Amino acid sequence: DTGVSQDPRHKITKRGQNVTFRCDPISEHNRLYWYRQTLGQGPEFLTYFQNEAQLEKSRLLSDRFSAERPKGSFSTLEIQRTEQGDSAMYLCASSAFRADEKLFFGSGTQLSVL
Amino acid sequence: SQQGEEDPQALSIQEGENATMNCSYKTSINNLQWYRQNSGRGLVHLILIRSNEREKHSGRLRVTLDTSKKSSSLLITASRAADTASYFCAPTRGGADGLTFGKGTHLIIQP
Numbered sequence: 261d262t263g264v265s266q267d268p269r270h271k272i273t274k275r276g277q278n279v280t281f282r283c284d285p286i287s288e289h290n291r292l293y294w295y296r297q298t299l300g301q302g303p304e305f306l307t308y309f310q311n312e313a314q315l316e317k318s319r320l321l322s323d324r325f326s327a328e329r330p331k332g333s334f335s336t337l338e339i340q341r342t343e344q345g346d347s348a349m350y351l352c353a354s355s356a357f358r359a360d361e362k363l364f365f366g367s368g369t370q371l372s373v374l
Numbered sequence: 375s376q377q378g379e380e381d382p383q384a385l386s387i388q389e390g391e392n393a394t395m396n397c398s399y400k401t402s403i404n405n406l407q408w409y410r411q412n413s414g415r416g417l418v419h420l421i422l423i424r425s426n427e428r429e430k431h432s433g434r435l436r437v438t439l440d441t442s443k444k445s446s447s448l449l450i451t452a453s454r455a456a457d458t459a460s461y462f463c464a465p466t467r468g469g470a471d472g473l474t475f476g477k478g479t480h481l482i483i484q485p
Binding site: 264293300302303304305308316351360361362363365 | 415422
């Protein structure tokens with residue numbers, strides 16, 4: 261069990277650029293979640309996949325954000341035309357298909373938009 | 375899922391003392407989970423208590439649940455510097471729609 265891995269750990273970009281983050285969940289987990297967290301706040305839910313299907317999206321996820329999980333394995337989160345307000349920690353989590361929704365989190369990608 | 379509210383927002387104690395933080399929620403739940411987050415890292419699951427349980431222990435952690443008051447508490451005994459972190463509760467009704475987190479309790483253990 262190698263845990264949930266996220267890449268990159270840090271990303272600095274200029275306003276208006278596109279960025280893409282990757283998440284590799286625990287291999288046997290079929291559920292994958294993306295969260296965003298700003299300083300002093302708890303993680304905010306963005307979107308959720310079961311296998312390759314994106315089942316729920318938060319209203320926080322504007323049309324500049326898109327997430328994919330091809331083949332139900334790793335996932336990518338893309339932000340187009342980044343804005344300074346997008347600066348945050350982006351966390352990925354995965355869980356197994358069972359009643360107890362225990363999440364395993366990655367270490368996150370810290371995005372800074374200049 | 376629903377959001378829990380942690381209290382206090384910040385807590386500073388001396389090493390060796392016990393730390394207690396509370397969580398309140400609004401509707402019925404299947405279980406409630408507690409997570410820890412060290413600075414700059416992801417969240418780590420600590421303990422899960424089911425709605426039909428009143429108390430649960432794991433090492434130095436003790437969690438209680440009072441469904442009539444819609445509240446839970448997390449007690450860390452004999453605190454250590456490594457316990458410095460933010461702690462989040464996550465009440466859930468089950469299902470697959472993920473967990474919702476409040477602002478957490480930021481715990482500082484003074485050496």
